[in-house]
Every structure is written in structure tokens, then in C-alpha cells.
Amino acid sequence: MNKENNDLPYNLSSNIIRDYAYKNGNAIYEFMDKFEIGKSNYGKIMDAAAKGKGVIAHRLYGHHLIFNFPLDSPQNISPFLEHIFSDLFTKQGIPIIPGEILENTDLLRFCDRLKNSWNFVNGFDILAGTIAFYKAFDKFKKIIDYDMSINDFKDFANTFGIGAIELAIAISTANPFLLIGAVLYLTSGVVGILNDDSLFYFKKIHKSLSIEFSLNALDVESYLKQYSIENYLYNISIEKSLSDIQLRED
Numbered sequence: 188m189n190k191e192n193n194d195l196p197y198n199l200s201s202n203i204i205r206d207y208a209y210k211n212g213n214a215i216y217e218f219m220d221k222f223e224i225g226k227s228n229y230g231k232i233m234d235a236a237a238k239g240k241g242v243i244a245h246r247l248y249g250h251h252l253i254f255n256f257p258l259d260s261p262q263n264i265s266p267f268l269e270h271i272f273s274d275l276f277t278k279q280g281i282p283i284i285p286g287e288i289l290e291n292t293d294l295l296r297f298c299d300r301l302k303n304s305w306n307f308v309n310g311f312d313i314l315a316g317t318i319a320f321y322k323a324f325d326k327f328k329k330i331i332d333y334d335m336s337i338n339d340f341k342d343f344a345n346t347f348g349i350g351a352i353e354l355a356i357a358i359s360t361a362n363p364f365l366l367i368g369a370v371l372y373l374t375s376g377v378v379g380i381l382n383d384d385s386l387f388y389f390k391k392i393h394k395s396l397s398i399e400f401s402l403n404a405l406d407v408e409s410y411l412k413q414y415s416i417e418n419y420l421y422n423i424s425i426e427k428s429l430s431d432i433q434l435r436e437d
Contacts, residue, residue, distance in 0.1 A: 215277060225269050225271075225274065227266035229263045230266060230273075233249040233250060233270055234249070236250075237249065243301060244279070244298070244299050244301055244304065246274060246281060246282055246307070247282050247285065247298065247299065250285075251281070251285035252271055254287065275310045276310045276311070277309060278302075280308045281307065282298070283305075283307070283308060283363065286298075294306075303361045308363070315362065315365050316357075316362055316363070316367070319369060320364060320368035320371065321368075322368070323368045323375060326346070326372065327371055327372075327374065330375050330379045333382065336379060336382055337376060343380070346372065346373075346379065349372060350369055350373035353365055353368060
């Protein structure tokens with residue numbers, strides 16, 4: 188009942204891309220500067236939104252994709268999205284919760300970091316987290332539906348090994364999306380161990396069974412006619428015998 192685990196290549200590839208982007212973050216900055224991506228006048232206003240707020244991470248203000256979206260000035264939507272895009276693929280990324288909501292709370296001080304802040308994600312963090320969450324949710328759904336079982340060491344190692352790796356990466360990189368995916372992956376492993384293997388086996392066998400219905404078998408009139416007195420008398424009649432003899436001769 189072992190199931191081949193194909194999640195590892197997806198998870199590793201997404202994290203390799205993320206690590207490459209982090210190590211080559213300066214190249215991304217240079218690319219943005221070379222083509223002046225996000226360097227509009229409105230982008231400068233966004234960068235100045237944190238002035239006087241007393242924070243180190245200035246993107247806490249004016250850089251939230253939803254909270255700071257310029258609905259009241261449609262002409263600024265394009266430069267706003269361009270600036271968000273330019274920040275999204277840098278090391279720091281953009282905030283999950285805007286500074287305006289965090290004001291006057293202890294969370295603002297906790298989130299006011301340029302590195303390892305759980306409140307900031309970049310495009311590569313989102314990619315790794317989304318892939319991890321999708322694969323974990325798919326595995327969890329299969330397990331609770333008894334389409335997958337964990338009943339040997341290989342299944343155990345695949346599930347808890349990948350979950351543990353994702354959890355370690357999530358904590359070391361402060362990636363909340365990857366953390367959710369890792370927790371869900373580990374949870375699916377626990378549920379899989381607690382599942383009754385006999386139910387999984389029965390469902391697997393049951394999928395190969397099919398039931399066919401004959402409409403004639405359900406036809407009451409045909410059934411009664413077949414076993415009626417008239418039909419019985421006909422079967423033992425001379426006419427029926429002559430008819431059978433004629434068919435054999437033909």
C-alpha cells in the first residue's frame with residue numbers, strides 16, 4: 188500500500204530558487220535600478236510614508252498591496268503596482284500586516300526588522316510557501332479520504348522528513364506561508380498513522396468493483412409473462428415442439 192512520494196522535488200526546487208534569489212539579492216537590486224523599475228514619483232511618496240513613524244523597516248507603511256491600494260486615485264494604480272512589484276522580489280519583500288494596523292501594539296516593535304521578520308515576505312517566499320501548502324493540503328485531503336495510508340517506514344520517512352525540513356526552513360527564514368505548509372504536512376502524517384489500514388485497503392479494492400443493472404431484470408411485466416400459465420402451456424404444447432423441430436432443421 189505504499190505510495191510513491193513525489194512532493195520532494197517540488198519542495199526542494201522552490202527552496203533552491205528562493206536561496207539563489209537571496210544569495211543574488213544585489214543583482215536583483217541592480218536590475219531594478221538599471222531599468223528604473225519602481226522609481227516613479229509615486230514610488231518616492233510610498234517610500235516616504237514611514238517618515239516620522241520611528242521605524243527601521245520603512246515598508247511597513249505605504250507598501251501594503253491591499254491596505255495602501257490607491258483606489259481614490261486610479262491614475263496612481265499603475266506606478267503603485269510597479270513599485271510593489273519591484274519590492275516584492277527583493278530580500279525584504281513587502282509586509283503582510285500594514286504598519287497602520289500594528290501601531291500602538293507590541294507587534295510593531297516585533298515586526299520592525301529588516302531581516303528575519305515574520306511580517307515580511309518576498310515573491311520567492313510566497314512561491315515556496317504556496318507549493319508547500321498545496322502539496323500538504325493535497326496529501327492531507329487524500330489521507331482523510333482514505334486514499335493514502337502511512338503504514339511503513341518509507342511512508343513515515345517521506346512524510347515526516349519533508350515536513351521537518353520545511354519546518355526548519357520556515358523557522359530559519361521566518362516564512363509564515365511555509366510554516367503553515369510544514370505544519371499541515373506533519374499533521375497529515377499524524378492523521379495517516381492513526382488511520383485504520385483496513386479501511387484504506389477496503390476502499391482501494393472497492394474502487395475496482397463495478398455494478399451493472401439489467402433493465403430487463405427489473406421489468407416486472409416481463410418477469411410475470413415469462414412465468415405465466417399461458418407461457419408454461421405454450422412451452423409444453425405441440426406447436427412449440429413443432430416450432431423447435433423446424434428451427435433445428437433450418
